Amino acid sequence: MLMLVDCSNCRTPLQLPPGAAAIRCAVCKSITRVGDPRPNPPAPPPANRPAASSLNGHYYPPPAAPPQYYGYAPRPGPPAPTAHHRKKAVIVGVSYRYSRHELKGTINDAKCMKYLLINRFKFPESSILMLTEEEVDPYKIPTIHNIRMAMFWLVQGCQPGDSLVFHYSGHGSQMRNYTGDEVDGFDETLCPLDFETRGMIVDDEINAAIVRPLPSGVKLHGIIDSCHSGTMLDLPFLCRMDRTGRYVWEDHRPRTGTWKGTSGGEVISFSGCDDDQTSADTSALAKVTSTGAMTFSFIQAVERGQVSNPTYGSILNAMRSTIRNADDEIGGGVVTTLVTMLLTGGSAGIGKRQEPQLSANEPFDVYAKPFSL
Structure with a gap:
């Protein structure tokens, strides 16, 4: 053990x-x-890398309710100094290079997301932790252990006013849920580089690691570009929106009494598709290079927003329109060019179209709430 x-x-x-x-x-x-x-x-x-402490400026103790990694809890450290309005991000891109699961656009997604956070939202480069197979540092390869440690680093010592981002581009899957805390009976999972030997990261663990510890005044955005990603952060509410833009918030709170919300903080997640859908890794959108359809449409919606002050609703609609229009133009090509999800045994060309989703720890008016990172 x-x-x-x-x-x-x-x-x-x-x-x-x-x-x-x-x-x-x-x-x-x-x-x-x-x-x-x-x-x-x-x-x-x-010599060619900043000191580790510059990743977040200081080292802080775990939050008041530290994440539980299957029975283990980190011991609290010394009291944290006051710090506000920090921006931190973890960006994960898994390409599964040289394997039967290989994806072409995930590392491009990670690089584009990093560029967006630095240049559009003024995240300090030193506060962004990148995990891809191109990293030289072995602790930044997107293995299950490194992703777990990165999630802990993201929320460690967070203070009111902090803005956090967790972006993942790679394979996602599902497994049968036996605890009764899933509406559809399935847990959603992320697939690290070594998932075939070390296993997958279940949505319950993601929720325990980066959602439940968040104190009041801290904001976290999840941006999940994978198959079966609708409720990957296991948040209590899912925005169910139709093609006309009308929406209702679905209550996904477990009937078992397990709390899946925060400790007072705010979490909002954009994901590539619904829990029963697959997401595309394609060149149909970017034309020149392969990207994840969700990441591409999200960046397009933010950078080229149809409105000057985008809301969460306008971004979600723009993302869906980008994918739907490209899909209609090429007869379903966005979906059929997907690298087949071998993990679930399904075919990429069969099933529902990819529809980006929005979930949150609390319901809100998606057309009134301004989007900000």
Whole structure:
């Protein structure tokens, strides 16, 4: 069984492999030895990379309700200094290179999202953690362990006024739910690079890691470009919108009494499709290069919005129109050019069309609430 220990320098929880006497932190690179209470000095950063502490300016203790990773909870650190209006993002792009699951557009999605956050929404580059197969740092490869640690880093020490973003482009799947907390009877899952040997990340874990810990005054946006992604953050409410733009909020709160909301913060998620749909990895939209249809349509809606002050409703409608129009022009090509989702055994050309979704921890007027990151 894997053992969880705190980094002796920054207090990030680390999964210690069986029999290991020491482990290097994925965030600050310092080495923690099991049973050694003495703190270790942080490792010097490589010459071509900023110091690890510049990723978020300071190291902070876990939030008041730290995420539970299947029974493990990180120990609280020292009191956090006051900090407000920080922007932090985790961007994950998984291409599954050289495998039967390979996707062509996910790393392009990650790069485009990073560019958007830096240039449009003024996120400091040092506060964006990129996980792709192109990264040289082994702790930034999108494995299940690294994605889990990145999610913890994203919410660690968040303060009122902070704006957080979690973007994922890669495969998504479903598995049967046996706890009764899913309306449709299925859990949604993200598929890390090593999912075939290490398993998938279930929506319950994502919710526990980055949704439930959020305190009042903190805002998180999920942008999930994968198959079966409608409720990937397991949020309590889903905006069910028809083609005319009329909508109702569906109540997805579990009947089992499990709380899937926040600790007072705000979470809003855009996703590539409904839970029973697949998402496209295609060159039909960008023409020149492959992209995820959802990521492309989201960036288009934000950058070229039909309105000067976009709302969540106008962005969702613009995303759906972009995909629907391209799909109509090429006779369903956006869907049929999808790399077939081998995980579920389904065919990309069969089933419902891809329709981006919006979910949230609390209902709101989607045409009145301004969009902001």
